[in-house]
Amino acid sequence: MNDEMEAFRAEVRAWLEANCPLSMRRPIVPEEMVWSGSKLQFQTEDQRLWFERMRDRGWFAPGWPVEYGGGGLDPRRQRVLEQEMARLGCRQPQYNLGVWMLGPVLLEFGTEAQKREHLIPMMQGRTRWCQGFSEPNAGSDLASLRTSARHVQDEEGEAYIVNGSKIWTSYGDQSDWMYALVRTDAGARKQEGISFLLIDMSSPGVSVKPIELISGKSSFCEVFFDDVRVPARHLVGPRGGGWAVAKQLLQHERAAMSKFTEGSAPSHDALALARACLVDEDGAPREPVLRDGLARLLMDEQAFSLTHRRVKEMALAGQDVSGPAAIMKLVQTEQEAAKYEFLTQLLGQRALGWEGEEFTRDELEVCRAWLLSKTYMIAGGSSEVQLNIIAKRVLGLPE
Ligand SMILES: Cc1cc2nc3c(=O)[nH]c(=O)nc-3n(C[C@H](O)[C@H](O)[C@H](O)COP(=O)(O)OP(=O)(O)OC[C@H]3O[C@@H](n4cnc5c(N)ncnc54)[C@H](O)[C@@H]3O)c2cc1C
Incomplete structure (x- = not known):
């Protein structure tokens, strides 16, 4: 078995060496992320090549079955591919909520027809998906959502008529489809009246309004539904069974968030920047109290990275990692924020520049990363x- 795995490793390594353009081996910055979908655009020929080669190999989702456009790799081979990509510093060839979040739940809960209709275009990079969960009065308390979907059976067939609105929909204006939670039974207990529906964003009655934030343009949108007709074949799982689908999807979301941070990570290394601030012109250490803070952050980062590796191995071995995943989402996002709080403390006003030649590129990035860290x-x-x-x-404590 080991020989087989080593042969696979050699094959992957040779393929990546031959097929991953050099410019696709640099750390990614937000403006160079390639988002799949009907509005897909490449800024460079290398981006296009890397995208097409990985797509054709089925490696947008290496573990998915080949018949849906995946790579059909078992967990050990997936791990080898990940390791070899990391060794060369290969970028993700594309970003797509569909592949990270919706795809795995369609594989689990979807009908054969839904898998064929949605997974294949997703894997060809032709459809972009957004998430329609939050509403103005249903964020943390998601089960309070009120967007309604009335079941109808008429001359046009069986369908749901959707009315209501969603908020904080990231990239709603760029997406082709939305996976949404809707209320199909107003009389049932909160969670039991919710269903999981796939909505074509070009359907009559869907309107999207981008949200402006204090920083100007944002990826957030409001999405409004006014008598939107959704064919019943787009219901995932049983009617009223959407909560179970959503819970599963949120686990994939939390796992995928490490990929978001990777994709939108600034090109600087925050802790290396902090370290540079803590030595004087002669390289002698200064500010003992702050250096203590840096040491703590470095230790936390190392501990997190080792835990991350361990949990990944557990997941690949087929163990249930939903508990550790919940903990890691919390710890990782809190650590990211702590890192940038520390840097702003060190850089003072220089960390608060939004634009202007008086700031270095790193300083401008620190300001953006500090704000972004709060959203995670x-x-x-x-x-x-x-x-x-x-x-x-996880801990089994009482309410
Ligand atoms: C970057 C980003 C991207 C997002 N993208 C999407 C998207 O694509 N699609 C989508 O549907 N949503 C999206 N959201 C919305 C996100 O899911 C909600 O913001 C989140 O669930 C919190 O809901 P809320 O904003 O309504 O805050 P609220 O639920 O109103 O919470 C307000 C505060 O109260 C606290 N709080 C609430 N309940 C409790 C409790 N029981 N115990 C203790 N404290 C509590 C919260 O922690 C928070 O501090 C995104 C949000 C961000 C920041």
């Missing part, structure tokens, strides 16, 4: 809510 503690479940989940489901 909210997206995919806020830290407080995450603590509640850990208390209840």
Whole structure:
């Protein structure tokens, strides 16, 4: 078996060496991320080549079955591919909520027809998906959502008529499809009246309004549904069974968040920057109290990275890692924020520049990364809510 795995490793290594363009081996920055979908655009020929080669190999989702466009690799081979990509510093060839979050739940809960209709275009990079969960009065308390989907059976067939709105929909204006939670039974208990529906964003009655933030343009949108007709074949799981699908999807979201941070990570190494601030012109250490803070952050980072590797191995061995995943989402996002709080403390006003030639590129990036780090503690479940989940489901504490 080991020989077989070593042969596979050699094959992967040779393929990556031959097929990953050199410019695709540099750390990625947000503006160079390639988002799949009908609006897909490449800025360089290398981006296109890397995208097409990985797509054709089925390595957008190496573990998915080949018949849906995946790579059909078993967990050990997936791990080898990940290791070899990391060794060369290969970028992700594309970013797509569909592949990370919806795809795995369609594989688990979808019908054969749904898998064929949605997984294949997703794997060809032709459709972009957004997430329609949050509503103005349903964020942490998601089960309070009110967007309704009325079941109808008429001359046009069986369908759901959707009315209501979603908020904080990331990239709603760029997406082709939305996976959404809707209320199909207003009389049932909160969670039991919710269904999971796939909505074509070009359907009549869907309108999207981008949200402006204090920093100007943002990826957030509001999405409004006005008598939107959704064919019943787009219901995933049983009617009223959407909560179980959503819970599973949120686990994939939390796992995928490490990829977001990777993709939108600034090109600087925050702790290396901090270290440079803590020596004087002659290289002698200064500020003992702050150096203590840096040492703590470095130790935390090392401990997290080792834990991450261990949990990944457990997942590949088929063990249930939902508990550790909930803890890691909390710890990782809190650590990221702590790192940038520390840097802003060190750089003072220089960390607060938004634009201008008086700031270095690193300083401008620190400001953006500091603000961004706060959003990770909210997206995919806020830290407080995450603590509640850990208390209840992982530690088994009473309500
Ligand atoms: C970067 C980013 C991207 C996002 N993308 C999407 C997206 O694509 N699609 C989508 O549907 N949503 C998206 N969201 C929304 C996100 O899911 C919600 O913001 C999140 O669930 C929190 O809900 P809320 O904003 O309504 O805050 P609230 O639920 O109103 O919470 C407000 C505060 O109260 C605290 N709180 C709430 N309940 C409790 C409790 N029981 N115990 C203790 N404290 C509590 C929270 O921790 C928080 O600090 C995104 C958010 C961010 C920041």
